[in-house]
Amino acid sequence: VDLGQRILIVGCDPKADSTRLILNSKAQDTVLHLAAQEGSVEDLELQDVLKVGYKGIKCVESGGPEPGVGCAGRGVITSINFLEENGAYDDVDYVSYDVLGDVVCGGFAMPIREGKAQEIYIVMSGEMMALYAANNIAKGILKYAHSGGVRLGGLICNERQTDRELDLAEALASRLNSKLIHFVPRDNIVQHAELRKMSVIHYAPDSKHAGEYRALAEKIHANSGQGTIP
Numbered sequence: 166v167d168l169g170q171r172i173l174i175v176g177c178d179p180k181a182d183s184t185r186l187i188l189n190s191k192a193q194d195t196v197l198h199l200a201a202q203e204g205s206v207e208d209l210e211l212q213d214v215l216k217v218g219y220k221g222i223k224c225v226e227s228g229g230p231e232p233g234v235g236c237a238g239r240g241v242i243t244s245i246n247f248l249e250e251n252g253a254y255d256d257v258d259y260v261s262y263d264v265l266g267d268v269v270c271g272g273f274a275m276p277i278r279e280g281k282a283q284e285i286y287i288v289m290s291g292e293m294m295a296l297y298a299a300n301n302i303a304k305g306i307l308k309y310a311h312s313g314g315v316r317l318g319g320l321i322c323n324e325r326q327t328d329r330e331l332d333l334a335e336a337l338a339s340r341l342n343s344k345l346i347h348f349v350p351r352d353n354i355v356q357h358a359e360l361r362k363m364s365v366i367h368y369a370p371d372s373k374h375a376g377e378y379r380a381l382a383e384k385i386h387a388n389s390g391q392g393t394i395p
Contacts, residue, residue: 166220167366167379168386170258174222175248177241177276179229183263186364187218195228196244206243211251214244219367223257241275266298274305277315284318284392286346286385289337291322291330296337303341303395316392319346321381326351341395346388347381350374 166172176183181192196214200206216224227244230236241264254260262276266288276282285306289299299320306317322334322345331348338345358368366375 166222168382171256172222173253173257173260174224175244175260175262176226177262177264179240181226181228184218184224184226186359186362187222187224188216189219189362193224193226195226196247197228197230197240206247209247211253215253219364225253245275245281266302277305277309278313280313280315282315284316286318286321288321288323289334290325291327291333292325296333299337307395310394317341317343317395318385318388318392319344321346322348324349324351342393343395346384349377349381
């Protein structure tokens with residue numbers, strides 16, 4: 166947003182918590198929840214599900230079924246189809262799909278599979294399971310790269326303060342024929358902002374950590390079109 170770009174965030178997580186800090190509120194109503202209330206997704210209007218948050222960022226949550234019932238990935242498919250049919254993608258420069266990283270079900274992979282996403286950025290850390298999950302996501306990107314044109318934009322390391330974390334992140338990026346876009350240092354200001362239902366840039370715009378996120382945004386913007394096949 167600080168770069169003058171118009172942003173839409175589509176939360177593709179059943180917890181529906183991708184946009185709450187942008188909206189400065191509790192989790193917003195999801196497409197699936199509202200569709201269940203109204204009877205079907207055809208009964209919804211775009212303004213029912215699309216909320217505008219900090220600095221005009223548009224926010225949508227796909228949501229999911231009750232725990233143990235139905236397919237959560239189906240919510241992602243339903244939501245994206247609804248947004249397309251109702252013009253949600255008009256007048257935006259970037260659409261960010263926030264997708265579960267440790268689930269490889271076909272529904273969650275829809276932004277990759279259907280060619281909705283051009284570039285995937287994997288947020289990971291130096292912990293073994295995070296590295297493992299990042300590698301799995303790269304396999305999924307490879308599967309659809311030739312047919313759908315999706316590319317791996319790079320890795321973003323969210324520091325957990327494990328041993329030699331930066332080295333591990335750079336080594337994995339290299340193995341995946343990609344690069345480490347940014348190393349985000351650990352800072353408790355993130356938790357302080359979360360407690361107030363705010364993003365760090367909203368809560369403490371002049372903080373060092375807000376500067377890290379701005380640097381990350383600039384790098385992603387500059388990296389557009391330079392993704393690779395892992």
